[in-house]
Amino acid sequence: MMAHAPDIGLADYLQISQLYADYAQAVDSGNWDLWPEFFIEDCVYKLIPRENYERGFPLATLFFESKGMLKDRVYGIRETLFHDPYYQRHVVGAPLIHKAEPDRFEVEANYAVFRTKLSQESTVFNVGRYLDVIVRTPEGLKFSQRLCVYDSEMIPNSIIYPI
Template sequence: MKLDFDTWLAVVQLQADYAAAVDSGRWELWPDFFTDDCVYKLQPRENHERGFPLSTLAFDGKASLRDRVYGIQETLFHDPYYQRHVVGTPVLRGVEGDGAIRCESNYAVFRTKLNGLSTVFNVGRYLDRVVRTPDGLRFAERVAVYDSEMIPNSIIYPI
């Protein structure tokens, strides 16, 4: 896969569609942004930089993402909130031998509780491995590396 303007634009669209889906609260859309054998992690910066595998959330495969969606919709009890992603322009870092695109983008997620003000919820960068599928570009790997060592008492929704 060549790194040209059309490829970059397709990555930008994938990121925008992802943010719109998770911000809409339509959680059933979330797994479809990934390949069947995907990896999704939410990991503290310190662990990532030191090469430690411990992550706040870690899912292997689309089936585990669907399980998380089920948990969000049916079993987890929490104060509901809205979230809104602001995602920076992706930087395409290169293409691997199998054609996968390595890219990176900064993000900020704001949270609004139903009876409160909006607050900064999570800030960091996405480290993505994106592949072309018959259905368009999908995340084979998405690692959200967050900057703060402190996070709210629970992270329910995908970052």
């Protein structure tokens, strides 16, 4: 039997859905300066394998603990990391609201990320679910925590761009 979803107003649900759509568009655009702006200053962003998450192991593929660290990653993407360029495209499922408070939401959504390298076919790059804590700020809804829990233990040799 499914757990009862918390009561949430249509306006809040639409704002959360818009946040997810805007995030996907931003990280797919290649304009990396947009990415950190989806987060509050004191945030957590983790890309973690499902097995580690489910067993409570802290080891993550990527782990950032502040907006400043996200900005450092953006600098790395642009200036220091050597990689073959590629495009990515996110497909994100409808958000499931697990907990709703006036200024804080616990939300989950499935995602699939496709990667296209220049002159190659598109491939499935990363699949999993977002486990998010979203907070209301004067600038609108922002992520306080984003856990990208990916299903496969096998990942490409490098994940450069945000998931």
